[in-house]
Amino acid sequence: MKDRLTLLLFAAVVLAAPLLFAPTGAAYPDLLQRFAIYGIFAIGFNILFGLTGYLSFGHAAFLGVGSYAAMWMFKLLTMNIIPALLLSVIVAGLFSLLIGYVSLRRSGIYFSILTLAFAQMSYNLAYSVLTPLTNGETGLQLRLDDPRILDGASEAGTLPSTNLFGFDMKEVFWNPNILGYDLQFNWGYYVCAVLLILSFWISIRIFRSPFGLMLRAIKTNQTRLNYTGVNSRPYTLAAFVISGMFAGLAGGLLATMDPLAGAERMQWTVGGEVVLMVVLGGSGTLIGPVLGAVFIRYFNSVLSQINEQTLHGWFSFGPDWLTNGLVVIVEPFVGKGWELTLGALFMIVVIFLPGGLVDGARRIGRTLTGANRRAAKAEAA
Amino acid sequence: MSKLIMNRRGVLKSGAVLGAGVALPTIFTASSAAAYTNEPTGGTVTLGFNVPQTGAYADEGADELRAYMLAVKHLNGEGDGGMMNTFSSKELKGNGILGKKVEYVTGDTQTKSDAARASAQSMIQKDGAVMITGGSSSGVAIAVQGLCQEAGIIFMAGLTHSNDTTGKDKKANGFRHFFNGYMSAAALAPVLADRYGTDRKAYHLTADYTWGWTQQASIAAATEAKGWETVANVLTPLTTTDFSSYVAPVINSGADVLVLNHYGGNMINSLTSAVQFGLKDKMVNGKKFEIVVPLYSRLMAKGAGENVKGIFGSTNWHWSLQDEGSKAFVKSFGEEYGFPPSQAAHTVYCQTLLYADACERAGTFNPCGVAEALEGFKFSGLGNGDVEYRADDHQCFKDVLVVQGKENPTSEFDLLEVVEVTPRAQVEYAPDNEFFAGGSLGQCNDGSA
Amino acid sequence: MDAILLQLLNGLDKGSAYALIALGLTLIFGTLGVVNFAHGALFMIGAFVAVTLSKLMEISKVVIDPTKVDFLGNPAKIKTPYVTEWFGSFGDWMIDYTIPIAVLLSIPIMILIGVIMERGLIRLFYNRPHADQILVTFGLAIVLQEIIKIFFGSEAISVSVPAAFAGPVDVGAFLGLDFSIFYPAWRLVYIAFSIVVLGAVFAFLRFTTFGMVVRAGMADRETVGLLGININKRFTIMFGVAAAVAGLAGAMYAGVNKPVFHMGMDFLVLSFVVVVVGGMGSLPGAVAAGFLLGILEALASMPLIKDAIASIGLPSIDQIIIYLVAVIVLLVRPRGLMGKAGVMED
16 A cells, blocks of 8 residues: 555656756756666666665666667667567566576675676677677667668658657657746656656565565575575576666667667666666665666766856855855866766765665654654665 | 658647647747747857766867857957957857857766767757757767757767768768868878888777777778788777787787877877887888877877877867967967867867857858858868868868977977878868768758758 | 787786786785775876876976067976976986886875775775675775866876886897897886785785784684784774785886876776686785786787687677686686685685
């Protein structure tokens, strides 16, 4: 019952995002889509890392493979997104089965390094020797002379857009002006949103299932589990493949919303980024990964776009020396310095809030209501 | 509807009928008023400067950003006007573009196509930028060019040297002022043949990705035409940080020239290794061993330090040029920031002025109008002699500089010396040249569809 | 033959850097049980000690010379480094020997940085899962590299090696071979230097009481603690030593390749692979694996081998050789080449 409420609430927020995010300046289709896509990626990663404790640095490879699979569908078959997304999930699933089967023969840091090694190999190969498949540095893009055998000829000289039975992913179908905000409701975002809600629902189901319980048992004490006669590997492998398929779906969606698949999507730092998202939000919680994904994407896009001009605008309230002083102090942390801020923030969270933002919110909630006793029981959500 | 894919207007119309009951009548005004993507309606116009601010090319990005800000100043009538005074077209009056004050937004490409496109999207969708410009690598430039084509925005490429940008990946909405691998090769080969003779054996080390391949193919073809022999071409992984194991085999390969088709950190490291192995002072086949770096930049030369002395390469522009345009630009940039501009700064400054000028001549910001004004546009006074934006592939054709690492630099900026200004005619090629074939511009897109 | 010998030297050279970094990593893991993703950043800081020193040496007295002009047409400034001004030819010698001086300086600096890091941050993570340790040190690595970038920019910075070691020397003649092998002098110095440092660390652990206690603590921390020995303090010092080894490696490396802010990250992943291949917590394993992978990498990049592999239709493996070896080793021999049985193995 409580889960259903969570899901409903989640769905409501996600569907109303173009409106809710308007005051933050984040309510434009591309960023909202990325919120949802990385949300899916993080939800999937959480099923592996949050439940079993296996830290993979290689999930970027599945994201990349998903994107390439989707792009090839767009190039060869049709611009309809259904076959592309299906193929990206399937290909990523198979790829993660292969890598998972090998990597999961080890645990702990060895597992992490193995996945990292696989991701780097995939990246290196995709960047150079696999160029016929991946178009290397430039990335796989749509071209005018792609066959697209199911679509028939497109308008001369223009590239077709990805669509769902005619609904153009780029289309802003409703562009109202509410409370002074110019809102953009876009088909692409709603495709992502629906899939995000679906992923969230699947994640709830897994968390509450006996399978989920088994995964948690692996995290708590794998040795003891093995002594009781349970072979844990099929479970971890299943979790690995599921999270790989989520990553593939996310990769496919990235290519769907913005038809390009580049090799750097497979770099281990991208795999590291999803770890940051999950940990920042709160690993092992349901909503945490999505929060983390939104937070990091927002942070990245907003901080990196602040420049001197913006800062002068912000601090123009005081005398000149104060404005200039503030600009000098703040400047190293924004624009070209956004990574510094992100790294520092991330350290603070890991040091002081091991449970991530969700944990922080819970602690604040506890302090405010003074309901320490009840809070102790309110696990997960 | 006859076609499955609905276009913008189609959906707006059907949406209007459906939505009439639920929404206020004014709801559609925002989008239906615009004739093309991000038509500027107020007293200002916003340009998007999308450059690498983090990652390996951050310094180049920072220099580009400086040049952009300088260009905006000049367009808005502040400062000394820089190259606006020497530019052959006199449309720009220092009152913004088409009377609208120029504003700008900046973003970080991180030298990754994903991040670059996300950043460009936010400029287009959030900030209403009407033109995107920047980039410090070809992968990123091509990715963003594709995006701008789809969004109906003009893209003025920054530093991108791959043949593909105006070759197989060219787009109707994209324009490149910078030169390319083919032009580098065409300019370099005669000078190399002249200085080093026509009987040379070249060993190529090539960065193993698209730019490296096109650069290598271009320079190999051009030098072979002069009688050189290509002994070997070894591909080096992009992630290589120590090139010793690639340089070592060169010594006994029988080659007497080493061509480093590397850029950025790769070039600095491979050149360092080559010098450490004593290649610069070696004698092979009775000739002095030579090293060539097809694409040079001053920032890279600084990183490579002493090692660049005497080594030939090509650049798009250099601050020591003595024409009126270059002098005006160096003066204005130097007074603003205290050091001379890099070639990246120069190309993006030109791109900004060229865009503004095209808008003035077209009388509109509509990308299709601007593109038409840029196509076939001939101009001079921007530091590269007589230049033409060719209509067939949106590539600028201009003189190319062959430079050499200076033996006795007088300052930390004085690292390269222009040895020859190769005239434009010598580096020109047909639009269907084998290195550029396979793509098509397609139709100009203004986003109204 | 000479081609293979050359590549062996290259392999030793690459391997030196891997071994020095991996040694520190595995030392930290063996003593403190901490996985330190910021270790690459320590290597990078070492290199920037050399950069900073060379910048300091270059601080110059400026005299305006009205007879010459700079690029804006203003009178040119003639610069003389203060060290030359003060010490004359000894000053010039100091400038020439910037890197060796930086290497000496980096020892106290890096030990200090290491101890501060351990006391201020790593200490809090002894009892946290490995994942948390990886994450917080990863965050630290980003912060450190971004700070360096703020001060030094993103382009590589040139630091010259002493003039006496700038060019190549003939190793063939030295070894009494009948053909000559030219190899860069500074890289040979680098190989020798790292062997000395590795030897010193091993001797320190082997032949001093301090080292003996540390080794005992690595084997069984609890028992050593029960004997009334303050093992934590010694482990803190070992963290400092590990940081110093990485820093030394970095400072010396400034002469091999131009330092750049992201060089730590470039080496981090590779050196982790090295540690894992050698066996987590095994010092000889880290060194052996470092040299082994260095040599394999060098051999794989030989045109001969690249051609042979291309001829049987496989992609060039110099891109992935290290990862490939790691995967194979981990699957065949999970504890790594010389890892102790049972350490994070299953």
